[in-house]
Amino acid sequence: MLKLLIEKELRDAFGSTKFVVTFAVSAVLVLLAFFTGAQNYHTQRAQYEAAVAESMRGMEGLTTQEYMMLRPLALLAPEPLAVLVSGVSNDIGRTTEVRGQGMLVAEGSRYSEQPIYAAFRILDLSFIFQVVLALFAILFAFDAISGEKERGTLRLSLANAVPRGTYLLGKYLGAFLAMTLALAVPLLLGCVILQVMDVPLSGADWGRLGLIVIGGMLYLGVVLGLALWVSASTQRSSTAFLVLLVCWIVGVLVWPRASVLLAGRAVEVPSRDAIMAEINRFQRQQFEESLSSLMDIIPRESGEDGPSAEAIEEFQKRQQELADAREAEGSAFRARVQEDRINRLRVQEQWALRAARLSPATTFSLASSTLAGTSLAMKERYQESTLAYQEAFDRYLREKSGSSQGGGIRIMLRSGDEDDEPEELINLQELPAFTTQPVLFGDVMGHALLDFGLLLLFNLISLAGGFVAFLRYDVR
Amino acid sequence: MTTTTTQPLLEAEHLTKRYEDGVLALDNVSFTVSPGQIYAMLGGNGAGKSTAINLFLNFIEPTDGEARIDGIASHRDPLAAKARVAYVSEQVRLYPSFTAIQNVDFFARLAGKTSYTREDYRQALLRVGLQPEAHDKRLKGFSKGMQQKTGIAIAILKDAPAILLDEPTSGLDPKAGREFVRLLQDLRDEGKAILMSTHDLFRAKEVADMVGIMNQGRLVMQRTRDELHGEDLEALYVRYMAGYMEG
Structure with a gap:
């Protein structure tokens, strides 16, 4: 019985204009997203490699007396999957100038460099599922029950020994399969495009891409279920369409933004500018104190060749101790003044995400960006990587020069003997290389599990709602 | 045509339907249709003919009484009941x-x-x-x-052993209507129990073994073909409708 109902739905769908339109539009959009995504990846890769080379070029020519002048850049490499699900990858800064110690600030997001993209955002796979295909899912199912009633076929079908639950499930699975088939060909062709255009995807990356598509199908399942529910709750298909359009607008466009606004209202966060002003005040004060304390310990005795090498070494050692102490003090101060803001930001973010997840569109968006490695965690991952790199760079500096770059003002003293020594260039090959933490399949899957569970739950709720509504449906 | 004495396939027993808005659509209606019998249910719009058919198909539940198909109450076991009945609606849309x-x-x-x-x-x-x-x-x-x-x-x-026809000839031209009458007779001869709601007095008289006239939810007249022999069904229909209305 169920098989027959699914077959009928598929046959009905295949002969319909909406299937042809869905197939054509989704094919164009999906292929476009994969093609431009692959192109963008190569462009971004080339830009990244050029920036890395430029960063090294900028440090060329520095001598071993100038370790303190080293300013390597920690550049965020483009992720192949980010071009299909951009998430926050275009919003966050991708370049961090690293000092051995002190605050790190990432700058140069793609949207800040190319604001036109920020104005219109990117056409990616997540957008296609979330916005376009959700609309097509509504088109597929808004008249599933009320339309059959209007056509008069519902009475004839239910005059047979057909359980209403089976009938509804047949409608759901039929529409779901029709949508799957309409999408399967473009998606497979899209994968071929990625291969042909040499986008380097590992086995785990393909697995993540597969899960993103499964997440998208689960999301479309929710929309289909909701469409059936509404269709089984209305007597006219035009009413069902109107209600679903409102649901789409609220779920896709309004609620995610409203959640962030509501969370912003509920949890107030001190502005970053106020915190930075406080930190700057503290740093200015530290600078003055540093200058004064350094003047106290600077070697005074001087011969023809200036302070002796021993005096300079002693001064450098003492200066480093003071710098380390100041850095520790500064770091503790920054942590203290930022702690409240960071905690409030986290609470605000949690509330926003909790509320936004009530919309299946957001749940899918979060699941897909998590799997693509472009969720909010991307920024944290990059920050952690730059902090780890900062530590490695600091170790390198201490090892090579006996000093670090932090702790405020530094006074460089050189003995006359050193002037006679030939200047040796810094071997940049010895600089630690910056690498970002890789996106691990197990990790992202663990994080995406909640959203997958929610999408499944939404499917069950929408189907159960549709079932209850259909049991009470007046078929006359 | 003969009226069979076998177990009825379609039975309405004190069938009553009152809607939530208080409208009494069917009021204590009882009749049976046996295998090899055609029952024509006559009546104006809103008389309760379609309500009776909807109750047999369990599209609505009775307020009182039962609609049974082959002994199975439709509202108790709708799937088993519907497996035993075929249905043609007033305006078939496929x-x-x-x-x-x-x-x-x-x-x-x-x-x-x-x-x-x-x-x-x-x-x-x-x-x-x-x-x-x-x-x-x-x-x-x-x-x-x-x-x-x-x-x-x-x-x-x-x-199916029973057939429900809701105004089946409404979309048919005279020739097709005539063919349909012959088809109904064939089906009756095959032993089907047929309940037909219709406005078409001429065809009802031609083909029905039993005629019931409904008005305002009540079955106001029920006669066999033999009892109707020599009667002017149209006059009878008008009289019962008017009489009931006056009464």
């Missing part, structure tokens, strides 16, 4: 993107008839008077009458 054959195939299989061949479908469509050249055409271009014939073919293919 899937417009399917051909006539595809439509009858779907509904036959939905009724659990999986052994039919394409030839069986063609024979059923021919039997109801649908021309062979229309069999493989999509229903988009079908007239009301052609759709009605396809709907009747679907009911025949279900091969």
